[in-house]
Amino acid sequence: MNKQELVDAVAGxxxxxxxxxxxxxxxxxxAIMRALTDGGAVQLVGFGSFSTGQRAARTGRNPSTGAEIQIAAARTVKFTAGKAFKDAVNTP
Structure with missing residues (x-):
């Protein structure tokens, strides 16, 4: 589902x-992006929660040349599905 399909479904x-x-x-x-950018978290009961995490700097390899490269530390976005969401997805 893309954004327009989501808009159509919600509008309907x-x-x-x-x-x-x-x-x-x-x-x-x-609003979700602003909350996460400010270091907060967003919890939608029954759906899930959005939060941020840290990924440490590490050494990687260029797959085409095999040369080592340094990968910088980064903030990541995490989504954890809520129980009701998981149950809905796993119901046949």
Missing amino acids: RTGDTEAATGEAIDAVRA
Whole structure:
């Protein structure tokens, strides 16, 4: 499902216009990104939680040449699915 399909599905379910639904989805996405950028976490009960983590600097290899390269430390984004979400996905 791409963004337009998501907008269509949510608009069809709520009865809102596609434009209003698209703006709401963009606002939710921006709020989640802002919270994570500021170092916080977002928990949506029944769906899951978004958080950040740290990946340490490490030495890697260029697959084509085999040369060692240094990979910088980075912040990562984690998503952990909630119980209701996991149960819904695993129900036949």
